[in-house]
Amino acid sequence: MVASRRNNTNPARIPALGLRTLVLIGVSIVLMYLDHRENHLDGIRKTIGAAVYPVQIVVDAPARFWGWLGESTTSRNELELEVGRLKAERLLTNARLQRLTALEAENARLRALLEARTRVRDEVRVAEILAVDANPYEHNLVIGVGSRDGVYDGQAIVDASGVVGQVIETGLLTAQAVLISDADHALPVEVNRNGLRTIAVGTGEIDRLDLPFLPNNADVRAGDLLVTSGLGGAFPAGYPVAIVDQVTRIPQEPFADVTATPAAALDQVREVMLIWSQPPVGEGTEE
């Protein structure tokens, strides 16, 4: 009543303007808070968005017309470029299709891994290789398990056919490993045939290991299988490491020149197995 009387006496006055403004500001602040903190307002957004949609269509129409005009008058040169681009893209897609073959091979490898798992008595866990270091002087790789999974520094890594390397740095979710072929890596081994102990040293070449500490008269021949001796403590005993490739005895030298080929396909592995000689820290003894 009061407001209407005031309206009559003073036509310039807008009723409850300040109050309405305050309420609207309050509503806005609540809306902004809800919108910023959580996404509960998607429904409101979609509803209003649907109302605005016709306006957007009208606004977009000239741009669409220009686009259509541009397409209709594209020069032959541009069309040829476009065809070239599409051809390249098709090649890329075909290459992706070929991954199917790779996946089939992966499946076969995984089956081999599972069989290997039944062969070893230690606790093992399959890990995927995430990255291979591009540095040509180091043979490192990154695997997709870390300290959260109970991985520890120095842990042995094998694949279906032999020793791959060992963990050198453990992150929470990933771990870095060095391959046995790294020039800085050495691994205590024994000749499977007669138990002759020695050390296999990486050469920096992915498919060659050196056995520099075998005397000339040592009983070692090409084709001998080298297995881990377990003496270093890092690797459990009995895993195949390499096959002796070539033995060159040089009479005037104290040591024979012996090279071996790693049993594991170091440059072809996708999945590796981590070995816990004791049960893994993180997982307890559930299995």
Place this chain on the structure above:
Amino acid sequence: MTAANANRRLPVIVTLVVGLMLSIMPLPGLFETLRPDWLALLVIFWAMQLPRTWSVGTAWIIGIVLDVAYGTLLGQHAVALCVIAFVTVRFHLLMRVFPLSQLTATVFALLALYQFILFWINGVAAVTAPAISYWGPVVTGTLIWPFLYMFLSGIRYRAHSGA
């Protein structure tokens, strides 16, 4: 009565829809940052001329629509438009008797206030944008105001004399 009301509201609604179109029309690079706040200018004009029909509530609804169209925080443009509508309605008698130059200066202040509110909310919500995206619309909006004012006055005069 409703027909007369519709007749009086139609020009405002048409200008607001056109303003919304101009606001969301895609523009190339630099022009995007210099795009005037069409809807803010329209809200100032109509709130000044017809404060009983077009006031803070309308401004708020326009702001929400703008927020959805821009994808900004829901309520950001709404609160900014609401505040400048409040100031305009509060001083609409004064603004009506201003000469155009003084009115343009007032509009500059209102646009600066509008952009400051947007800037402030962006700051709270940790959205960073370059300074030109705030100052550009203020300058272009002020420059365009005299022409827009004359154009809208013409529309208003014609609509009213027609009705």
